[in-house]
Amino acid sequence: AAGFTIPKTSSRAITSPAGTADTMECLAKVEMSEKKIRSVVKKTKACIVHGGSMHLAPADDKIIEVEHPLSIDAEGQLLASVMAKKFSVSANHVLIDIPMGPEVKAKTKKEAKHLKKMFELIGRKLGMDVRVILSDGTQPIGNGIGPLLEAEDVMSVLRNDPLAPQDLRDKSVVMAGILLEMAGKRNGRKVAIEILNSGKALQKMNEIIKAQGKQKQVLLGQQRYKVRASKRGTITSISNNIIAKVARIAGAPTDKGAGLFLTKRRLEKVRKGDVLYTIYAHSEFKLQLAKEFVRKNKGFTII
Structure with a gap:
């Protein structure tokens, strides 16, 4: 430009x-x-x-x-x-x-x-x-x-x-x-x-x-899951590796509309139940795999 x-x-x-x-x-x-x-x-x-x-x-x-x-x-x-x-x-x-x-x-x-x-x-x-x-x-x-x-x-x-x-x-x-x-x-x-x-x-x-050459519209994954804060506090760190792994388990980059959308950032204060990020997947199976993974580690440290 x-x-x-x-x-x-x-x-x-x-x-x-x-x-x-x-x-x-x-x-x-x-x-x-x-x-x-x-x-x-x-x-x-x-x-x-x-x-x-x-x-x-x-x-x-x-x-x-x-x-x-x-x-x-x-x-x-x-x-x-x-x-x-x-x-x-x-x-x-x-x-x-x-x-x-x-x-x-x-x-x-x-x-x-x-x-x-x-x-x-x-x-x-x-x-x-x-x-x-x-x-x-x-x-x-x-x-x-x-x-x-x-x-x-x-x-x-x-x-x-x-x-x-x-x-x-x-x-x-x-x-x-x-x-x-x-x-x-x-x-x-x-x-x-x-x-x-x-x-x-x-x-x-x-x-x-x-x-x-403009591409045909790529659709966002219709299978979705909101990952929430398990307690009140301040986000002290976000794991790039965990976040990347969750997105890959959900289907990215092969499934173009799969991945996750971050709602909260490092140093932000959160309350219990606040949405940290939303996972998107094209298949229910991949979404379930991602859900199972984040139950063990959400990738956010809250103190």
């Missing part, structure tokens, strides 16, 4: 309930030929596609095929997976976000700084301008967990919906601002906010969706 060309290639989920490609696929087609992608980028100056469909990094694609069912996501493969695809599309500027927290890839600031150093080193060797930011990974960003629910979060931010998740909006503006400055714009964050508030960002997203 700012006038720069940004071809975005992405992977499907390996250990998470939704990868960028899975989420975008709820809105538009992501599997397309190189010729089609070139056409989309020429028309809109952007794309959000599944990198595997282009075979940009064939060895990486084969490894991901093995990783997915085993939920493996090793550091070396993480570095190779991200950088190989960025290099293969001739990216000049790359912004990478590394969340820090007890249950994400970088558990400590030391580990995050190590990953940052590695990404920057590989970037220099490949001749790319790589910027890495370290962020809070102690709880999920946005309200939705799962392809459709995350897509709804994104579109609500772009629509400037007052109910859109503020944390997702804030992070998007910060990252967009940094990218704009990397590309030569001054006051990147301010420019990003203006583009978002004006509706230009939503307009550009709709252009990309139309150019890639």
Whole structure:
């Protein structure tokens, strides 16, 4: 929307309930030929596609095929997976976000700084301008967990919906601002906010969706269960791993409309019986499996 060309290639989920490609696929087609992608980028100056469909990094694609069912996501493969695809599309500027927290890839600031150093080193060797930011990974960003629910979060931010998740909006503006400055714009964050508030960002997203091919409407799972607080207190932590596992048990990312919607966040006060999150599934069987799992661990610590 700012006038720069940004071809975005992405992977499907390996250990998470939704990868960028899975989420975008709820809105538009992501599997397309190189010729089609070139056409989309020429028309809109952007794309959000599944990198595997282009075979940009064939060895990486084969490894991901093995990783997915085993939920493996090793550091070396993480570095190779991200950088190989960025290099293969001739990216000049790359912004990478590394969340820090007890249950994400970088558990400590030391580990995050190590990953940052590695990404920057590989970037220099490949001749790319790589910027890495370290962020809070102690709880999920946005309200939705799962392809459709995350897509709804994104579109609500772009629509400037007052109910859109503020944390997702804030992070998007910060990252967009940094990218704009990397590309030569001054006051990147301010420019990003203006583009978002004006509706230009939503307009550009709709252009990309139309150019890639709008998907048939994906329906939210009709089987639902509200997970409630078992006592009164303050939410001191939310387990990313448990939340992700619940969403996967419910069917995400294979079932696009499966997952969960967070109602409460870390440091919020709750009363006994308050809804913490709602689980969505397409099948009663998968919902029952998710219910059995959360009876043992809801993923929320309340003190």
